[in-house]
Amino acid sequence: MINVGIYGYGNLGKGVECAVNGSPDMKLYGVFTRRNPESISTLTGTNVYRADDIISHKGCMDVLIICGGSATDLPQMTPELARNFNVVDSYDNHSHIPEYFERVNSSALLGGTVAVISGGWDPGLFSLARVYGSSVLPDGEHYTFWGKGVSQGHSDAIRRIPGVIDARQYTIPVPQAMERVRNGENPVLTTREKHTRECFVVVEDGADRSAIEEAIKTMPAYFADYDTTVNFVSAEELKRDHSGLPHGGTVIRSGVTGINGENKETFEFSLNLDSNPEFTGSVLTALARAAVRMRKKGEKGCFTILDIPPYMLSPENPEELRKHLL
Amino acid sequence: MINVGIYGYGNLGKGVECAVNGSPDMKLYGVFTRRNPESISTLTGTNVYRADDIISHKGCMDVLIICGGSATDLPQMTPELARNFNVVDSYDNHSHIPEYFERVNSSALLGGTVAVISGGWDPGLFSLARVYGSSVLPDGEHYTFWGKGVSQGHSDAIRRIPGVIDARQYTIPVPQAMERVRNGENPVLTTREKHTRECFVVVEDGADRSAIEEAIKTMPAYFADYDTTVNFVSAEELKRDHSGLPHGGTVIRSGVTGINGENKETFEFSLNLDSNPEFTGSVLTALARAAVRMRKKGEKGCFTILDIPPYMLSPENPEELRKHLL
Numbered sequence: 001m002i003n004v005g006i007y008g009y010g011n012l013g014k015g016v017e018c019a020v021n022g023s024p025d026m027k028l029y030g031v032f033t034r035r036n037p038e039s040i041s042t043l044t045g046t047n048v049y050r051a052d053d054i055i056s057h058k059g060c061m062d063v064l065i066i067c068g069g070s071a072t073d074l075p076q077m078t079p080e081l082a083r084n085f086n087v088v089d090s091y092d093n094h095s096h097i098p099e100y101f102e103r104v105n106s107s108a109l110l111g112g113t114v115a116v117i118s119g120g121w122d123p124g125l126f127s128l129a130r131v132y133g134s135s136v137l138p139d140g141e142h143y144t145f146w147g148k149g150v151s152q153g154h155s156d157a158i159r160r161i162p163g164v165i166d167a168r169q170y171t172i173p174v175p176q177a178m179e180r181v182r183n184g185e186n187p188v189l190t191t192r193e194k195h196t197r198e199c200f201v202v203v204e205d206g207a208d209r210s211a212i213e214e215a216i217k218t219m220p221a222y223f224a225d226y227d228t229t230v231n232f233v234s235a236e237e238l239k240r241d242h243s244g245l246p247h248g249g250t251v252i253r254s255g256v257t258g259i260n261g262e263n264k265e266t267f268e269f270s271l272n273l274d275s276n277p278e279f280t281g282s283v284l285t286a287l288a289r290a291a292v293r294m295r296k297k298g299e300k301g302c303f304t305i306l307d308i309p310p311y312m313l314s315p316e317n318p319e320e321l322r323k324h325l326l
Numbered sequence: 327m328i329n330v331g332i333y334g335y336g337n338l339g340k341g342v343e344c345a346v347n348g349s350p351d352m353k354l355y356g357v358f359t360r361r362n363p364e365s366i367s368t369l370t371g372t373n374v375y376r377a378d379d380i381i382s383h384k385g386c387m388d389v390l391i392i393c394g395g396s397a398t399d400l401p402q403m404t405p406e407l408a409r410n411f412n413v414v415d416s417y418d419n420h421s422h423i424p425e426y427f428e429r430v431n432s433s434a435l436l437g438g439t440v441a442v443i444s445g446g447w448d449p450g451l452f453s454l455a456r457v458y459g460s461s462v463l464p465d466g467e468h469y470t471f472w473g474k475g476v477s478q479g480h481s482d483a484i485r486r487i488p489g490v491i492d493a494r495q496y497t498i499p500v501p502q503a504m505e506r507v508r509n510g511e512n513p514v515l516t517t518r519e520k521h522t523r524e525c526f527v528v529v530e531d532g533a534d535r536s537a538i539e540e541a542i543k544t545m546p547a548y549f550a551d552y553d554t555t556v557n558f559v560s561a562e563e564l565k566r567d568h569s570g571l572p573h574g575g576t577v578i579r580s581g582v583t584g585i586n587g588e589n590k591e592t593f594e595f596s597l598n599l600d601s602n603p604e605f606t607g608s609v610l611t612a613l614a615r616a617a618v619r620m621r622k623k624g625e626k627g628c629f630t631i632l633d634i635p636p637y638m639l640s641p642e643n644p645e646e647l648r649k650h651l652l
C-alpha cells in the first residue's frame with residue numbers, strides 16, 4: 001500500500017482525499033494544514049496535522065501531494081518539501097514552468113527524492129494530448145479550448161468590483177471556431193474568436209448595474225479581449241444554479257499526411273468535468289503512484305507527466321495492461 | 327539524424343515512408359521487399375532492397391519499421407528481425423499480444439535491441455487513452471467505438487462471396503450509444519448496440535442480389551451480430567466514392583469522483599482520419615524515434631507505447647516541450 005499525505009486542505013486537497021480513498025493500492029496518512037488542526041474535520045476522518053510539524057513525519061509517508069495555489073504557495077512549498085519527501089503538485093503558471101522545474105529539480109536531487117510538478121488536466125492530460133498530437137502529426141497545428149467551465153480567477157476579479165457581492169464566471173469555447181479546427185482549416189484565431197465569457201453577478205441593493213457591467217466588460221486582461229455577457233442574479237439564484245465547479249475543454253491537433261500533405265487527420269482529446277478540483281485531485285493521485293514507483297526504480301529529481309511511462313500511473317501491472325487495455 | 331529502414335512496402339509501408347520523409351530528424355535508408363526490387367518505384371525515390379538480404383545491412387540503420395500483416399507476417403518477421411535490429415511494428419491481434427510480447431522480448435534481449443510492438447492507433451493511441459483514463463478515473467468504465475471507417479477485413483470477407491466483384495465495408499458507431507456513454511450512464515452495450523455496418527458491393531451481371539445480401543447479413547462473426555445495410559453499386563461508383571481508406575474512432579472513459587461518487591467526469595479521445603495507413607505509419611514513425619532513444623539510454627527488450635515516456639516520441643527535446651507544450 002502506498003502511504004499518501006496531503007499538504008493543504010482546500011477544494012483540491014479534498015479532491016485528492018476522495019481519490020486516494022478510492023484507490024485500491026493507497027491509504028491516507030493524513031492531512032497537513034496551516035490552520036488549526038482542531039478546526040478541521042476531514043471527509044474520510046483521516047488525521048489532521050500541523051503543516052509546521054511536517055518534518056517530524058519524515059519517513060512515514062511514501063509521497064506527499066501538495067495542494068496549494070500556484071501564485072505564492074507552491075513556489076515556496078514544493079522546493080522546500082522536495083528536500084525531504086517525494087512530492088506531487090499542480091503548478092500551473094505555464095510561462096514560469098521552466099524556471100520552477102529547475103528549482104524543484106535542484107531540491108529533489110539534493111534530497112534524493114522524486115518530485116512530479118504541474119500535474120492535473122492543463123497542464124497535465126492536455127499537455128499529453130499536445131505532445132502526442134504534435135509527435136504523430138508534425139505537419140499540423142494544435143488548439144486548446146477551455147470550458148464550458150468556471151474560472152475562479154475571473155470570478156474573483158468580478159468580486160473585487162465595488163458594489164459586487166458575489167460572482168461566477170464561465171469560460172465558453174466558441175463552437176464555430178472548434179468546427180473550423182475540426183474541419184482541418186488550421187485557422188488563425190484571435191482571443192475573441194476562441195472563447196466567450198458569461199458572468200452571473202450578485203450586486204448590492206441600489207448598485208449601479210450598468211456601471212458594474214461596463215467595469216466587467218472593459219477589464220483589461222480578464223474581459224476586454226472577449227465577448228462578455230453579464231447576468232445579474234439574486235444570491236439565491238447564484239447558490240442554486242451556480243455553486244458547482246464544473247470545467248473541461250478540448251485539445252485538437254489537426255495535421256496532414258501523405259507525400260504531398262493530401263490527407264487530413266484530426267486528433268482530439270476532451271474532458272467534461274462536474275468537479276474540476278476532484279478530477280484534478282484524481283490526476284495528482286495517479287501521478288503520486290508514479291512518483292513512488294519511479295523512486296523505487298532509483299530515479300530522483302524533477303519530472304512532469306511527459307517524462308513518465310504511462311503504465312506507471314495505473315494500479316494495474318504492465319502484464320495486466322497489455323492483456324486488458326492495450 | 328535517425329536512419330530508418332522500412333520492411334514491407336504496401337499501404338502501411340508507404341505511409342511510413344511519407345512520415346519519415348516529413349520528420350526533420352530522420353532520413354530514409356531504404357525499403358526492403360519480398361517482391362522483385364526492380365518492380366517497385368517508391369514515393370520518395372528511396373532505395374529498394376531485397377528482404378532476403380537484410381542481414382547484410384546490419385549496422386546501417388538505427389531502426390527498422392516492419393510493415394507486415396498481423397496474421398502471418400509479423401509473428402514470423404518481428405522476432406527474427408529483432409535479433410539484429412531495433413524494430414517497430416503494428417501487431418494488432420489483441421488477444422495474442424501477451425504471448426507475442428514474450429516472444430519478441432526474448433529475441434530483443436538476445437540481440438541487445440529495442441523492439442516496440444503494437445504501435446498505431448488501436449492498439450496504440452487508443453490504448454493510451456484507455457490506460458490514462460482508467461488510471462485517473464478508477465471508478466468508471468471505458469468504451470471504444472470505431473469508425474466511421476473502412477474495415478479491410480470485412481471488405482475482404484464480402485469479396486469472397488460468389489458473384490461479388492468488389493466491396494467496401496464501413497464500420498459506423500451508433501450515435502445514441504455514444505451519447506449514453508457521454509452522459510455517464512455506463513450502459514452495458516451489446517455488439518449490435520455499439521456499431522452498424524454499411525456495405526457497398528459490386529456484383530457480376532445477373533448475380534442473385536438478394537442471395538448475396540442474405541449471405542452478407544448472416545455471415546457469422548463478421549455481420550450476423552450487427553445491423554447491416556447492403557448497397558449495390560457499379561464499379562465506377564465504388565471507385566469514385568469509396569476508394570479512400572478513412573477511419574477513426576473514439577475512446578470514452580466515464581467515471582465518478584467525490585466521497586460518494588456524486589460527480590461525473592468524462593474523458594474522451596477521438597481520431598478522424600482521411601488515411602488510416604498514413605496515420606498508422608505516422609504513429610510508427612514517432613515510436614521509431616523513441617525506440618532509438620531508448621536503445622541509446624541502454625534499454626533492451628520488448629516495449630509498447632505504454633512503457634515509453636511521452637517526450638521520447640517528440641522531435642523536440644524535453645526543455646522545449648516544457649516551454650511550449652506542457
